Amino acid sequence: MTDVPRLRPTLDEVAERAGVSRSAASRVLNNAPHVSAEKRAAVLRAIRELDYVPNTTARALATRQRGAVALVISGEAPSIFADPFFAKVIVGASAALEEADLHLMLCLAASDRSRRRLAELLRARGVDGAVLMAVRENDPVLRIAREAEVPVVFGGRPAGFEAPWYVDVDNAGGARQATEHLLARGRRRVGMICGLPDTHASRARHRGYREALILAGLQPVPPEYGDFTEPSGATAMAALLERQPDMDGVFAANDNMAAGALRTLRGAGRAVPGDVAVVGFDDLDIAQIAEPSLTTVHQPIQALGNETARMLTGRIAGEEPSSLILPTHLVARAST
Amino acid sequence: MTDVPRLRPTLDEVAERAGVSRSAASRVLNNAPHVSAEKRAAVLRAIRELDYVPNTTARALATRQRGAVALVISGEAPSIFADPFFAKVIVGASAALEEADLHLMLCLAASDRSRRRLAELLRARGVDGAVLMAVRENDPVLRIAREAEVPVVFGGRPAGFEAPWYVDVDNAGGARQATEHLLARGRRRVGMICGLPDTHASRARHRGYREALILAGLQPVPPEYGDFTEPSGATAMAALLERQPDMDGVFAANDNMAAGALRTLRGAGRAVPGDVAVVGFDDLDIAQIAEPSLTTVHQPIQALGNETARMLTGRIAGEEPSSLILPTHLVARAST
DNA sequence: CCGCAAACTGGGAGCGCTCCCAAGATTGAC
């Protein structure tokens, strides 16, 4: 809060006050061996008395470790933050990073300028590594990832790119469960509302849906597309109804769009689940709040953030962790 | 993405290749004067050829400027991220920081450990400044703010603390508008659902509500308290109804709780706005999605983030900006 | 053609910390 740029004591001053060399003081700081008990105590006391805090920047320069990683969220902010998905990812990642004593630099890579800054950050080793989230097909961020001078881990696979290190959730499996659940409820005319087509998640969920239908000997109908927001789900549902008025089940690629679908169905006078059963994906708060409450595929979002960060810290430490796919599972509620 | 810690070229190498001194190269880098056009061109070429990127850490050490600020969100993460409030703040702050070429360090100050790390960050000048959000009464973060060695700006005033620099929204004014709107709609028995009592926002909104009622010669009824989440709003509404079954208007301290109130009212068979009119606060997406759509007080959340960050960059630059209160306004929808 | 101001130029001293290494102090086995 202060404005006075009062000088902070340096390690030299600590050493001087403790009557030891800077080297010895440094050893105490990093509790390295080769310091006698007395000197250690003296240094510790001096640190306390001077209220010394080591300068992170100087340490970073000397050790070549920044003590921070970037969490990059690609794409336009508005759509990005429409739901609490990223918030949960951040909470999970934050916990893992705290454990590794790493700070979190949040980079919203939406504009060209922000991407330029990001590229510089990753090339100049301004961070020790980066987690990349929400990377789409042909995303300009991919290039930045390729040219980065630090380890990079993807949170969710980017579409159309074989990410060497990633953590993802079982999108296809979850979607299949969702669709099979609808079929088990006796639905036969099951439509789908997909998300943005250039995301791996949307594609994989669509694939799972198709697989389930085909396995059941049914013909998948072409999906409608939304952008993962509630209104887009409402619109897509309307289009779906128009195309196939006798539809009796819908799988939406996320809860927001499922909530939109519910709204449209309510407006159209269709009972849920009486006339049409609806399943979402994500298991966000909205799924429980919606009326009727939403059957949905639970995905461990916080764990996704956590594991991604953990994988990154592993790679920073020189390990070669293998990519990870977290399980998803159906949560049956009132909408089916 | 690479693992090879291939050495990045340094400014010395650039200078050597360009046939100039390191000083001259540095001048070009910071486009300072006193470099001849030819040398400048030579340096620029060398930079391109060597694919040189200046090392931020070294620069930070030399200039004593980190090029990053902390965005601190105090309190428990779960409640924090229940709604997209912070996401919007982040988007706004991020834009302002990008303009100032500052990176954003996101610090979730929930645990003791995270607060310790935060304190160290702010005392060791690991960042150039900090924005503090969601600081509550007697928040341990206050102490960290006081001991910080860098400028600090509050986003939203902390309760029970005269923040020297802050950006806030007009909570009391908005609440008064909301309540007056209910009164103008002919409501006379207007209850309130408050948020967490140790937040300034909740208190100010309650104050605005009381002012409006008292000005109209009406007796405020004691509020119910929630924690800004949807379920807590539903519970509070139930309690309110039980206490005063003939209630005909409700002002909730945020949209989430208002949505919960709507749910309870629907369950209790009360028509909205027929029997009970409801007003929220925030104007988040949920206000438009709710049924009926929610009359609410719009607050410029993204601007809050933006102005807070801008004020911080101002203070970092040595200015003494004065605190700011952003206007709020009522958005009338179907719930009143 | 001179003198002086203004523009260039590069050397060098930091910024605050880590870490290697050589020198000195201890220890212990014989």
Add this chain to the structure above:
DNA sequence: GTCAATCTTGGGAGCGCTCCCAGTTTGCGG
């Protein structure tokens, strides 16, 4: 008591960049 092995210790050289400063050029009226 000796000598090698081990532990301590502090000096010093960086990490890569900025910036002050003194020295050198250049420009241009007179």
